[in-house]
């Protein structure tokens with residue numbers, strides 16, 4: 001046997017139950033449009049757009065062509081002191097799509113790197129302005145900001161932090177999360193209750209004195225924790241409090257940016273402009289790893305001081321602004337524009353919401369949440385084995401129904417393609433229903 005599955009032992013898979021997986025591997029070897037395929041020719045419908053990454057579908061011909069051309073023309077060039085034309089073009093393009101006043105772009109290779117970069121920029125910004133005492137960082141319970149030390153520390157997903165607790169960076173506090181199933185179960189879109197939770201930030205300002213806080217980082221809609229949209233007015237209130245205390249507001253838009261919420265950025269959808277936006281995923285449609293940190297003029301200008309021959313921020317990656325990734329990014333932006341992808345995503349929202357909420361009366365389902373094209377169906381955990389019901393649903397979807405869905409414990413998450421067809425959404429949710437019906 002020389003198939004990929006027989007060699008699995010060497011591969012330590014990320015965020016996966018390795019032994020369980022290797023006993024029954026699910027190996028993808030091809031993709032086209034909205035389907036994955038396996039070596040034996042099975043086609044599987046992807047209900048998660050990759051991992052929130054591939055909004056316009058897999059192997060989009062325009063992006064494939066751009067990558068093929070670029071890799072043959074300029075495969076790599078130094079990212080420090082010299083740069084490449086594609087990185088310049090992409091930074092310009094993406095900042096033009098960003099909210100007014102967010103005009104500068106620092107490239108990374110992933111969401112985790114974007115978050116750690118943003119946190120470092122926040123600290124550097126205050127120091128450059130003579131406020132080096134502002135070192136505290138504020139995250140939120142249930143937040144996911146990647147797995148590097150900074151992002152893990154401001155993040156609020158317990159298992160991701162648990163065994164690393166001694167190494168979490170000091171000086172971090174967390175706002176309470178806004179998931180309130182008791183009051184908000186089965187909300188369509190933004191949940192009614194919970195705006196008062198934004199006042200947690202005032203409490204932390206009172207505790208530490210706001211003048212010691214550097215930045216607050218939140219996902220506009222929490223993704224990994226199982227799609228938790230904010231109560232109306234919550235993000236606005238965070239913005240206000242940050243302004244009152246001179247604190248930078250960071251939106252982690254690794255999932256929210258590039259159409260998932262029907263706009264280039266979640267900031268625009270919510271009408272709240274942060275000082276810094278972190279992105280990745282949809283920046284290249286997932287085709288080549290790339291992330292970006294977008295910052296306001298005020299933040300950028302604070303660094304552009306001192307001797308002009310000096311580096312302003314001692315930070316960067318060998319692959320920052322990689323030309324092949326940047327070419328994929330540019331082609332992705334073309335597809336977003338030329339195919340009216342964000343408009344299409346907006347037009348699908350109602351149908352997606354209706355399909356999700358049709359699960360409200362399904363057995364075991366205790367909540368359904370959605371906003372934009374982010375959706376979740378939460379099931380009650382099985383007595384004594386939390387996560388078992390969700391894991392079983394994921395596997396049954398794959399093996400019995402040939403659909404790929406993601407579960408976080410007992411919450412099924414959905415990230416439909418931004419250019420989904422209504423009938424494929426209906427068929428795939430009908431398959432999910434059959435699976436949930438069959439699960440005890």
Ligand code: PXG
Pocket residue numbers: 051052109110111112113115144145146147219223224225252253254255280281406408413
């Ligand atoms: N911030 C946010 C908001 C994310 O969603 C990251 C940072 C880290 O990105 P990288 O590229 O370093 O993985 C993410 C990643 C899920 C799921 O099930 C979500 C992510 C990754 C894996 C699974 O929702 N988001």
